[in-house]
Amino acid sequence: MANVDATTKSAFDRAEEIKLLANEAFKANKYTQAIDLYSQAINENSQNAVYWANRALAHTKLEEYGSAIQDATKAIEIDPKYSKGYYRRGAAYLAMGKLKEALKDFQQVKKISPNDPDAAKKLKECEKAVLKLKFEEAIAVQDSDRRSIADAIDFHSIDVEPQYTGARIDGEVVTLEFVKKMIDDFKNQKCLHKRYAYQIVLQAREMLRAMPSLVDITVRDGDHFTVCGDIHGQFYDLLNIFKLNGLPSEENPYLFNGDFVDRGSFSLEVILTLFAFKCMSPSAIYLARGNHESKNMNKIYGFEGEVRSKLSETFVELFAEVFCCLPLAHVINDKVFVVHGGLFSVDGVKLSDIRAIDRFCEPPEEGLMCELLWSDPQPHLGRGPSKRGVGLSFGEDVTKRFLQENNLDLVVRSHEVKDEGYEIEHDGRLITVFSAPNYCDQMGNKGAFLRFKAPDMKPDIVTFSAVPHPDVKPMAYANNFLRMFS
Template identity: 75%
Template sequence: MPNMESQDSTVSRGEEIKVLANEAFKAHKYSQAIDLYTQAIELNGKNAVYWANRALAHTKLEEYGSAIQDASKAIEIDPKYSKGYYRRGAAFLAMGKFKEALKDFQQVKKICPNDPDATKKLKECEKAVMKLKFEEAIAAPESERRLVADSIDFRSIDVEQQYSGARIEGDSATLDFVKKMMDDFKNQKCLHKRYAFQIVLQTREMLQALPSLVDINIPDGKHFTVCGDVHGQFYDLLNIFELNGLPSEENPYLFNGDFVDRGSFSVEVILTLFAFKCMCPSAIYLARGNHESKSMNKIYGFEGEVRSKLSETFVELFAEVFCCLPLAHVINDKVFVVHGGLFSVDGVKLSDIRAIDRFSEPPEEAWHYLMSVARMLPLGDLFDTLGPLGDLFDTLGLMLNCYGVIHNLSMEEVLASGMGNKGAFMRFEAPELKPNIVTFSAVPHPDVKPMAYANNFLRMFS
């Protein structure tokens, strides 16, 4: 009898924690919700609902690999639990894996034949798979494909006399050009395609020459700023520059991936960041995030925005340039900066990252451990498999706590969703490199809603 009472108490406690987790989820505190669902699972790991709910929270943080694992566990526990298939299908869909998503929504339809929502999503998945098969059928073999970048001569593009926007005089962008371009963007004016091509092509050339892991040296007495996800929030990017100064050799930045998608000013963001890179390569460093990929851009809005504001050619060109972005950075042999946190496999060394041939769309297994949510982590004994890299911060706990703060205040969840909370960036001072976190509130922008260019699939699951 005592064992039965203890078991009942454990199950009851699990339900209480699930209620708290649901409340955190409703408040958009997805990391907190995941922690609470995990506690509930530890008390009662045979409850499919806990696994499916945690899968949904992972999906909200774009941790799709974890979402698929949790949803699969829910299905394993209860093969007739429709939400397990639904949430795994939604995660597959968010990754652009339409064929896998289709199988899950077929199961949802089988379990719930009269559910109109399931019927609608199944039909949309069927359309997407049909389109995908058609595109695969007409696509040229990989060996025969020619890079778009190699076919563009921006110098041959004439600039109309009546064009009054920013102009590049000479071979490269200047600070005056970048300031004029940003001011034009602020007033919702477009950059001429000649200069857009020039900026993107020159940036590609610079990025191609970089290693997959870039070492950054900050001299004593100097500072360095690291920014997380911008996600198409151009007016908040301007606010960062207003608060912290424009990128320059004396005021360098690292933008740690996810420059585009979600927010509806992604073209303005990426051209601004690339223009600064062209103006002064040491003024700005750029890392690849999970949204610098074809599958994400197709779903979350960048592809549609580029097609609307520039042209179809730019869609392919940006995809090629994104494949050239470095994957990680190390600052003064002390701070490791990567978009997706640490690794899903043991024994990874910095030399392994340096050896990655990154010039392609990323394989899923690489995405899982290199890309997900902006994180900055110190090197040292905690991650000794990365190798000896200088002194660890005196207060390791402080650095890890700072990660928690920057994660919870990331522009990904806050600004790009239009919720009006705070964003944050980190400013490091050499030689100590102890992080100073600067927070700021979202600023007003033109009345163009986030996700204005996003795929219809995403709106269906919002």
């Protein structure tokens, strides 16, 4: 018997030692490493709620909210009086915009720790957020009945004050001179006059609305084409991409693959710059929708608050409308399929099925459109649940079949921070590209973009590091409640 106890004890001791290493990795922002180590601790001792709750927090840091909820739930099962389990799960629900579920968990935290002032404060904020949500739901107009906000705006009737010294658009045409002046003003943290902001966003809306849900791009032999991943409001890093690779033009075209906004606190500058280039020259820049080009995400992760602070409430509605016009995927030279998230929960999806998606809406919680925006690759074959709690995970076999059935060579997607700014998976058939270096000022990752040259269309990968930006923290405009957790 003593022998068994010794074995058990040594497993418990090993688990504790591994947990301490995991905590160190977590403190160093090495969240993937922390998850691996917490998993090893759990293998040694699966009945310790702390390991599960700590791993849940590390998943949250990597935006793997589905996995965080699973781990926190396991911690609660092991110890129903462990307040951190509810706390971690509540925070993950919150990050997904599931406020009502979050509220239940924070009520439990308060019940277990009635004298904890921090728990009381967070519960109060959560109650406020749920009340606000209920009020918004009550006054919301059905999409089918909603009048377009764009149709109600006449930017020509807005006067520009004589003391305004910023960039100006002469007449109807957005020129390169204007875009350069606007970028310079943004660099110096000056605002664009709302007349010109309206003009850019409305013109971009017209162009995007006219495009199909799946856009075909042709690159002539000898010419090149650049694909960028998530920018997430990191305006100064966007300018660095242009410095390294040239401004967008007919001869130097770009595709930005979604998640232009949120998290970084210069999202408005990013989106106005990208939209202005689109207005200047439609074939110089292509834009795809990401999961963050949606009302639900913008409400939580900062874009809505930033637009309200820098422009107005009308612009909040206008951007929400324009984001619903963004195409969902691109195919370059009939070879490269580019999409923000990933592939599908069913086999046999053809490019024609993607073309047929009616995309002019907020992203649904399931189906092809949701999966295009939210899915992630996984290292093993087949399909699995999403670590994010939305979409799914898909294996190399799924990628290979999709490419074969559609006569394509490569999937390029974004959506996930990568240490080197990119990752090649699925036997070279899938590349993740992420263009926000030192994401949220804390991940220490590089950014990357891909340059394709026709006719062979093999990707040339360029990586780069973060550049300094003015002292405005990421998430500065985010939902007050979410900021309490970051």
